[in-house]
Structure formats: C-alpha cells, structure tokens
Amino acid sequence: MRFTIRDYRPEDFDTLWDIDQLCFAPGISYSRRELGFYIRRRNAFTLIAEVGDASHKTCGFLVAEAGGDHVGHVMTIDVLSQARKKGLGSLLLETAERRMRTAGCNLVTLETAVDNAAAIAFYKRHNYDVINTFPRYYSNGVDALVLEKNLLPVVASR
Ligand SMILES: CC(C)(COP(=O)(O)OP(=O)(O)OC[C@H]1O[C@@H](n2cnc3c(N)ncnc32)[C@H](O)[C@@H]1OP(=O)(O)O)[C@@H](O)C(=O)NCCC(=O)NCCS
Numbered sequence: 001m002r003f004t005i006r007d008y009r010p011e012d013f014d015t016l017w018d019i020d021q022l023c024f025a026p027g028i029s030y031s032r033r034e035l036g037f038y039i040r041r042r043n044a045f046t047l048i049a050e051v052g053d054a055s056h057k058t059c060g061f062l063v064a065e066a067g068g069d070h071v072g073h074v075m076t077i078d079v080l081s082q083a084r085k086k087g088l089g090s091l092l093l094e095t096a097e098r099r100m101r102t103a104g105c106n107l108v109t110l111e112t113a114v115d116n117a118a119a120i121a122f123y124k125r126h127n128y129d130v131i132n133t134f135p136r137y138y139s140n141g142v143d144a145l146v147l148e149k150n151l152l153p154v155v156a157s158r
Contacts, residue, residue, distance in 0.1 A: 002052035003059070003088050005095050008039065012048055015058050016078075023078040027140025028113060030076070038063050038075045043103075047095055049079070049088050059083035062092040064100065064108075072100035072151070074110040077119075084118075093126055101151050108151055111137060111144040123147050 008016075013036065020029050030038070039046050049060040060079035066072050074096060079089045100108055111134065112119040128147040137144035 001083070001086055003049050003083075003086075003091060004052045005091060006048050006050065008046035008048055008061070012046075012058065012061075013039070016046075016048075016061050019058070019061065019078050019080060020076065022080065025140065028138050028142070035063075041065055043067055044075075045096075045099060047092055049083075049092055051083075060088050060092060062096050064096045066100045066103035066105050070104055070106045072096075072103070072105035072108040074108060089122055090126070097149075097151060106150065106152050107148055109146060109148045111146055113138060114143045114145055120145065 016039075017030070017032055017035055020035060023029070038044060044063065044065045047062045047064075048058055049062075051057045051059055060077070060083060062077045063075040064072060065075065074093070077089055077092055079092075097108060109131075110123070110128070112123065114133070126149065128149045130145050131148050132146035134144040134146060136142070
C-alpha cells in the first residue's frame with residue numbers, strides 16, 4: 001500500500017477526531033475541544049496520511065509543534081488499525097522530524113502511556129529514549145513515559 005502526506009485542512013477535523021476515538025481508549029483519546037486546541041496551537045502543524053490511490057482515504061495523522069525554544073513536541077500519532085505495520089507511522093514521524101529540524105529544533109519530546117507496548121516499540125525503533133515518567137498523566141489514571149530524541153546530526157568522531 002502506498003501513502004501520501006499532506007498538510008491539514010479545516011475540513012479534515014471530523015475525520016481526525018473519529019480516527020483518534022478509534023485509536024485510543026476513553027480517557028486517553030482527545031475530546032473535540034482538546035484536539036482542536038492542539039491543532040490550532042501556535043507553532044503547531046498537522047500532517048495527514050492518505051492512501052495513495054483515487055480514494056484519498058485518510059488513514060492516519062500526526063499533530064506536533066515546532067516550538068520557538070528549539071524543542072519539538074509530538075502531541076499524537078494515530079494510524080487506523082487496518083493501515084498499521086506498513087510503515088505509515090514511520091512516514092508520519094520522519095516527515096514531522098524533518099519539519100522540526102527545518103524549524104530549528106534540536107530535540108523532540110513526546111509522552112506515551114506506560115501500557116502502550118506498540119507505541120513504545122515504535123518510538124524505540126525510531127531511537128527515542130525514555131527520560132522521565134509522569135504519574136497519573138492521563139485522565140484514566142495511567143502513567144506516561146516521557147521520551148526524547150536528539151535531532152542534531154550525529155558527527156562521526158575520528
Ligand atoms: C504506534 C503506531 C503509530 C505505529 O504506526 P505503524 O504505522 O503501525 O508503524 P510502522 O509500520 O511505521 O512501524 C515501524 C516499527 O515500529 C515498531 N512497531 C510498530 N507497531 C508495533 C507493534 N504493534 N508491536 C511491536 N512493534 C511495533 C516495529 O519495530 C516496526 O517496524 P517493523 O514493521 O519493521 O517491525 C500505531 O500502532 C498507532 O497508531 N497506534 C494507536 C495510537 C498510538 O498508540 N499512537 C502512539 C502514541 S501517541
């Protein structure tokens with residue numbers, strides 16, 4: 001399956017909210033108000049992943065922020081279950097990391113639930129390190145892991 005990435009348009013909102021409800025349990029999924037708040041935040045950007053055929057069906061998205069403090073933040077990555085394990089999450093994350101680097105970010109951080117084994121494996125695969133834990137971060141009482149990744153190019157030592 002081939003995918004294309006494009007920027008968010010306001011008419012995407014209902015589809016993104018539906019996808020978020022499917023991807024996360026109650027207490028972790030966003031309310032419409034929260035999702036709208038994150039998408040509209042200053043320095044935020046939202047990437048939409050579509051199936052690369054005539055249907056242009058939206059099958060995933062990412063909301064992130066490229067902060068003025070040189071630190072990027074991924075708010076959420078959501079891939080519909082039928083589109084998972086095909087490289088789409090990676091395409092979204094790598095596109096977001098490139099955009100953050102271009103905006104001058106040296107570092108990217110994010111949070112994920114301690115019981116989200118798929119997400120933890122996914123971020124480890126993308127070289128994120130666990131740096132902290134936020135107890136009872138989610139409204140269902142689950143703790144969050146805080147992960148970060150250095151976005152600066154690695155300079156080979158001699
Ligand atoms: C986490 C998520 C975004 C991954 O998206 P994806 O499109 O399936 O990811 P990819 O296909 O790019 O996976 C890349 C690598 O991540 C790891 N990975 C992804 N899903 C995994 C899983 N369920 N179990 C173990 N490892 C996994 C693997 O190393 C995989 O590489 P491989 O396919 O060569 O084994 C997706 O599962 C999802 O949307 N989950 C629900 C929402 C969520 O938890 N979002 C993240 C928290 S904000």
